[in-house]
Amino acid sequence: MKQVVQNYKSGELAVLDVPVPGCKPGGVLVRSAYSLISTGTELMKVSEAGMSMLGKARSRPDQVAKVMQSVATNGLPATYRKVMGKLDSYTPLGYSLCGVVEQVGDGVDDVAVGDLVACAGNEHALHAELNWVPKNLYAPVPDGLAPQHAAFGTVGSIAMQGVRRGEPQLGDVALVIGLGLIGQLVVQLLTASGVRVVGVDPDPERCALAERLGAAACGDPASAAVEASVAELTGGHGVDQVYLAAGGGSNEPVELAAKLCRDRGRVVDIGKCRLDLPWNAYYEKELDVRFSRSYGPGRYDPEYELEGRDYPIGYVRWTERRNLACFLDLVARDRVDVEPLVSHVADFDDAVETYQRLKDGELKAVAVLFRYPGGTDRAAAGQTPEAAAPTVTVPAVHVRSNGGVTLPARSAAGPVRLAFVGAGNYATSMLLPHLAERDGVTLSTVVTTTALSAANAKRKFGFAEATTDLDAVLGDKSIDAVFVVTRHSSHADLTRKALLAGKAVFVEKPLALTEDELAGVLATVEESGNDRLQVGFNRRFSPLLREAKRQFGARTGPASLRYLVNAGRLQHGSWYLQQGSEGSRFAGEGGHFIDTASWLLGADPVSVYALAPAGNEDLQIVLRYPDGSTATISYVTTGAPSFPKETLDLVADGKVLKLDDFVRASVHGPKKWVSSRLPKARDKGQNAELAAFVKAVRTGGPMPVPLESLVATTAATLAVQTGLAGGAPVTLAGPR
Incomplete structure (x- = not known):
């Protein structure tokens, strides 16, 4: 399908071919009939993209402040990659349209295929031939209302919310x-x-x-x-x-x-x-x-917009969706007339030229509509055929004597073919830049739920294919390994599917959010006979930390480890705050620190004791190990942003290892070792971790981290929440 996009770094506007979005539960797939250009908001964004880098910085001082904080926390190189990755990406335009429902997701019962709906949202009502729209961001169009007039629904809701205020x-x-x-x-x-x-x-x-x-x-x-x-x-x-x-x-x-x-x-x-x-x-x-905040109550609330949780009408009379429906009703009853506002109707294929004419002042307009090929005919007819289900080739499963699948044989001489499920900030800033430059690796396919993110990753990192069809990736016998880099709630399920498909799997932490999810992954390993699994615990691969551990040497007695994680507060709206669906913040990130401690101590923990001070999100976690060693992890959100994020001390046998935020390290003992004092970029081990994973896939050798260790770290991370609820230490079972 085609979509209007803009590169914020260069200012380039384009109509891009992107994959068709999938129809997820809780929403509908809509084929656009008309979409509305916001001549204020969108042209401001288009104009900003044409500025110099200094001009962009001056226009968005809030973003500059975030960048400076990221430099202090993550270092200049990592921040530069992240910022340039965001800037040099295609971003969508549009947020108000009318179209015809082509496919209905699970859990939706208020519209059917062929219904005309008005859609809202700068992530879901884009200038694109097809959009997936969640339930609370669309409203049925009243009978008799023309689709070009219904396309005003979102901007009408913005005006209505302002009037209500x-x-x-x-x-x-x-x-x-x-x-x-x-x-x-x-x-x-x-x-x-x-x-x-x-x-x-x-x-x-x-x-x-x-x-x-x-x-x-x-x-x-x-x-x-x-x-x-x-x-x-x-x-x-x-x-x-x-x-x-x-x-x-x-x-x-x-x-x-x-x-x-x-x-x-x-x-x-x-x-x-x-x-x-x-x-x-x-x-x-x-x-x-x-x-007046945008379309009304519900805006910027992911539980309302994405999960479809409505506000009770007795408490919130006019929500985002109710405003949308109300405005459509007013237009349908001729109480509001939008036809005189339409200055120009352009064919969708002429989108770039239309934006340029608006920007140059050649086209003076109050409102401009894009008209989509075929969409207007279907809207006028009031119906559309159901979308054809994608054809999926399911690979044959060869059953072993133990009931498992036969892993595909591969030549050690050929390139390792990788697929990515997810292409968000972490994948595009911390993983893909290393893999795109690596010899012997082919980036085969990237699959995302949003079409544009897949297209961006394909363009920037050289993937051969971009799609929204996960089954097509899992059914591709040529793919050796699948990277799962999605939101936390999907990790366990996607890992199970990839293991059952016979793929080696690299899944970003966490592996699981519940004990049942972890048990399900282990059951899949047993069922399939496929244990080719790596979780993204990268800190143990950090060159600086590995050298410090080597300099520290072997231990003879128990050790005491202290790990301060100055995590800081999350920005409002961060999906990390969606604890109902994505787990607690520590459940999502804490495995990093437990894994690092266990690797340094050379064992898996046998018990976990967790405490939380009243009134904030800080955690104190004490891990006990078989030889009597202990590790205390202070995971705090109330510290100073200017203080380093991660500092660590390991004490044993008259020696002390000190790590300062992956920038410097030292070992104090009979002999003193201090790392270089020259400023270096923080290397938290992603490159070395990826190299070890690719090597294991290529050679068929052991995975970089034993499965037992991955499971033990995940179980210990989950035990933190159990310990907080019970107020007592939690004993961990041995390897399963």
Whole structure:
């Protein structure tokens, strides 16, 4: 299928061939009929992409701060790879469309194949021929509403949420500053609510349009006519609400708002304009400044948007989806008229040219629609054939005497053919750069749930194929190994499927989130006879740490290990916070530190004791080992961001090994060893780990880490949560 994309580094716009997204449970696959260009939000993004690197930095100081923190935590080279990887990737455009349901996922019962729906979301309602849309981000289109008008649903919801934040009442007078697409819709929604509206915009054509759509008066912000109109309509008191629907770097909108608003009026920010509030003016009138966050309650909540968990109507009357449905109803009943807003309708194939004309100012428009080939015919007919199921060739399974599968034989002389399931930030910044440069490795196929991420990985790292079809990858006999680099909740299931398909598997930590998942992986190993498994515990492969361990030498007595992990706080919205589906933060990351401790001590733990201080997420974990050694892991989120993330001390036999965040290390004993003091990049072992895995796959030799150790580390990680719940040490069973 085709999709409009942009490279944020170069500014390039393109209509790209990408894989068709899969139809996951809890959503529907929609073939686009019309999608709407947001001439404000999208053109701002397009313009930013055309800036120099310095210009991009100036326009997004929040992102610069994140980069600087990443440099302090992860080092300059790793941060550079991550940032450049993000910048030099195709990103999607679009967030408002109407289309026809082609396929219905499990758990969806409110629409059927052939239904017309309006869709929302900058990850799900893209300028693309097909989109997978979760349940709370689409709404059925009322009978008789044209699909090109239903495509306004998302921007209409944004305008509606802004109006709701203003809490207008019958007879109020409101000022709308900025009469672009959102401003024109706000004018109509206010008028439909019994509010008299004054509009402000420097463009006389937009002022005239707003007056035709119901505004009592409109004018240039610098003209005396606007102030006179407000005085006449309000008896000199000022407007009840001001809606800021303007963009740009001028502070004039907020200054005008204070001037024309009544005492204790409300100012609602819907757009993205400069907000240097003049303190005296806002204080003297005690103005109530409010922000309107996108489409409504539910926005940016992954449980609502992705998992389909609705808010009870008794507590949240107007959610994101209810706003969408309400706006469609208003348009269908002619209470809002969007047809006069349509300045241009372009064929989807002409998308790049259309964006360029808008950017250059050649095409002056309030709203522009893309029309998709074939989609409009199906929308008009109100039906569409069901999507054909992909053809999957299932490889024959050869049953051994023990009931297992026969692993495919491979030539040690040929390249190792790898497939990636998942191509997120970690895969593209920490794994694929090492593999793409490695001799004797062929990146065969990348499979993701979103089409564009697969296409990006194919372009950047040289995969031969990109797809959203996992079964096709597992059924490909030529693939030697599968990398599972997805979200935590899918690791165990994908690992089992790949093992059963006879593949060697590299799965990023964690291997499992529950004891049942871990037991399921082990049952699959037993059933298939395939134990070719590696978990991404990379720190034991760090060259600096390995050299420090060698310098420390053999132990004769028990050791005491102290490991401080200054994990820091997560950003709001991080999927790591979705504990209901993705497990606790320590369950996802803690295996790294337990594995490192166990490798240094040369054994697997026999018990785990975990404590958590009241009021925060910090953890204290004590591991006990067979020879009496102990390891204490302090996993803290309340430390200073400027302090190193990982520091470690190992004490035994009159010697001390000290590791400082994988930058420096030292050993103190009869002889002192100190690593180079020259600044070096943090090497946490990913490159060496991948080399060991590829070698094992190529030669058929042992996997880099014994399966028993992988299982013991995973079991110990899971035992932390058990110990926290029970308040007592947890004894670990021996290897299974």
